[in-house]
Amino acid sequence: MNIDWGNLPFGYFKTDYNVRSVCRDGEWGELEISSSEYVNLHIAATTLHYGQGAFEGMKVFRGVDGKARLFRWEENGKRLQRSADGIMMAPVPLDLFHKAITTVTQLNKKYIPPYGTGASLYLRPVLFGSGAQVGVKPAREYMLIIFVTPVGPYFKEGFKPVLIQLVRDYDRAAPQGTGHIKVGGNYAASLRPADRAHKEGFSSVLFLDSKENKYIDEAGPANFFGIKGNTYVTPDSNTILPSITNMCLRQLAKDMGMKVEQRHVPVQELEEFDEVGACGTAAVISPIGKIHDRKTGKVYEYCKNGKAGSVSERLYRKLTAIQYGEEPDPYGWTEVVEGA
Ligand SMILES: Cc1ncc(COP(=O)(O)O)c(C=O)c1O
Structure with a gap:
């Protein structure tokens, strides 16, 4: 792999895997590993029509000691729960959230930018209503997907106003x-x-x-x-x-x-x-x-x-x-x- 880590934009870069889980009638299913960049979605999914969807943004850093570190993941997990509550989606339990972010990080470890490049691995959890409705009502089925993408340092020429x-x-x-x-x-x-x-x-x-x-x-x-x-x-x-x-x-x-x-x-x-x-x-x-x-x-x-x-x-x-x-x-x- 030959990636110019220091010059990566804040954008989408294909990695090997994402993880997913589906919640049906309040029950979250097993975490699934996928190598597809696509989802098969019902045409009446509430996220498409009524905006029942929320996301998070967090980073993993390759440290000076070579270890990969998550940063304050519980806060992102709790915020995703508040987002879910606000628009009547199924909340993601924190243990499932933790398992999903660590699994997706381990599976894509070769995309965690090396220490010293200023780059990091961005994690994007997305939660949305995947169940069908036509009336304005919350869905009965939700999907959680977490994908990752390496992102370069925000300030490529230093810390500039x-x-x-x-x-x-x-x-x-x-x-x-x-x-x-x-x-x-x-x-x-x-x-x-x-x-x-x-x-x-x-x-x-x-x-x-x-x-x-x-x-x-x-x-x-x-x-x-x-x-x-x-x-x-x-x-x-x-x-x-x-x-x-x-x-x-x-x-x-x-x-x-x-x-x-x-x-x-x-x-x-x-x-x-x-x-x-x-x-x-x-x-x-x-x-x-x-x-x-x-x-x-x-x-x-x-x-x-x-x-x-x-x-x-x-x-x-x-x-x-x-x-x-x-x-x-x-x-x-x-x-x-x-x-x-
Ligand atoms: C509207 C808005 N405000 C503030 C922030 C900064 O939040 P955080 O520091 O948790 O990334 C974000 C990014 O997540 C945002 O989208």
Whole structure:
């Protein structure tokens, strides 16, 4: 196998196996191993018509000691259960989830990028209604599929600040809707504003709360945070996805002696931050260099020297060092996958 690990995009790359399980009338079946990239799906499956589908995104890292490590898999498992509950799908028991992610990692171990390349193995669990319905009702059959794909380092030329567009004419999720869970519909709703932002030269969109349009919600498929002096500030909102990366950064910020605030963040406060960033599994932290308010034309500028802020950089280094087994893991966030 001759893979240029360091230059892989964040995209689909065929691997050897995926794993699957089907839940019929509340009973999950045996985990099946498949080498097919396709599913045979009923034409009336609820996922196709009514959007009964959710997913997760997590990574396996080849550490400095050669071991493969999962990162906070229980949090992804619990979030998938909350997503299932939110749109009335069968929840995946955590033991089945664990068996599925470890099995698929072991089966595809040759696709776990070597240590030092900055690349990792991305795991994509998908859960969807596969049973037939025509009326708007939850399915009686669900399918869990987990496939993997190696992904390159997010920042190929180093930890570089990105440009973000603040939008006021699109909402990602309704105030009492599904923004807090990882269901497909939220992502469908974000495609149009994201595409426009890309065409206008931005890497992502910053959404405001959809009720009052006053507070910062999320930065595309990532949470938002700001650093003000010795304080880490991140929005508290029921329309954003609780990011596992953000959860880690809040802990690491506290460990670094910082104050952590999770609260409403009014747009005007963008003027007051020393550093701002987006955080999530894909990049850990994307430092934000500029935010353009598309409607008012106002520009908020950070990283004036073209470099990420020092607090963001320290948080990023600390978290990735734990993921790659370079530093102690005091909270037990990583789990070695035996035989992978
Ligand atoms: C909408 C949204 N917000 C935030 C995140 C970041 O979450 P995590 O840190 O768990 O990857 C993601 C990615 O999973 C996302 O899709």
